[in-house]
Amino acid sequence: MSDRRARMIEDRYLRDSAKALVEADLEHLKTGLSQRGLTERAFDKVREGAVDIYEEAVEVAExxxxxxxxxxxxxxxxxxxxxxxxxxxxxEEPDDAAAERDEAEER
Incomplete structure (x- = not known):
């Protein structure tokens, strides 16, 4: 077998392996999204971030x-x-006293 042919077969195996990994990742992602929706995941991330900020604030306050x-x-x-x-x-003077004073000055 020539070097070119051996290299082509090796590249094909690598390509097929990479394709299998991508397909497995997509399947895993689909399964994860069907179990927990995108909104729920986003809410969890926000909650985790808020907890981190609260813990940091408590530490700085201490x-x-x-x-x-x-x-x-x-x-x-x-x-x-x-x-x-x-x-x-x-x-400041109360509004009534200020108004009476202004009236007296005008007379």
């Missing part, structure tokens, strides 16, 4: 407790700024 406490305190102060400023006498 490593940076002081920064987290400062951030929470800043948010609380921001939402409570108007009552705090009014207690210190630095807050």
């Amino acid at each position: 490593d940076n407790k002081g920064a987290l406490a400062a951030l929470i305190a800043a948010v609380v102060v921001w939402f409570a700024r108007n009552p705090i400023l009014s207690l210190l006498g630095l807050g």
Whole structure:
């Protein structure tokens, strides 16, 4: 047998093996999709990603407790700024008082 013929037979076996692998992969994919739909698979991936992000956030929070406490305190102060400023006498005047003052200035 010539080298060319032996090479052709070897290439044909490789081609047939590759084709069999592709067909087996397609069959496996079809079986998997029939058992669990594409939507369910996508939902599972999203859920796994969310769990990973949550675990990372918990780890970062545990490593940076002081920064987290400062951030929470800043948010609380921001939402409570108007009552705090009014207690210190630095807050805005109520709308009624401002309206009366404007009327008095116009006269």
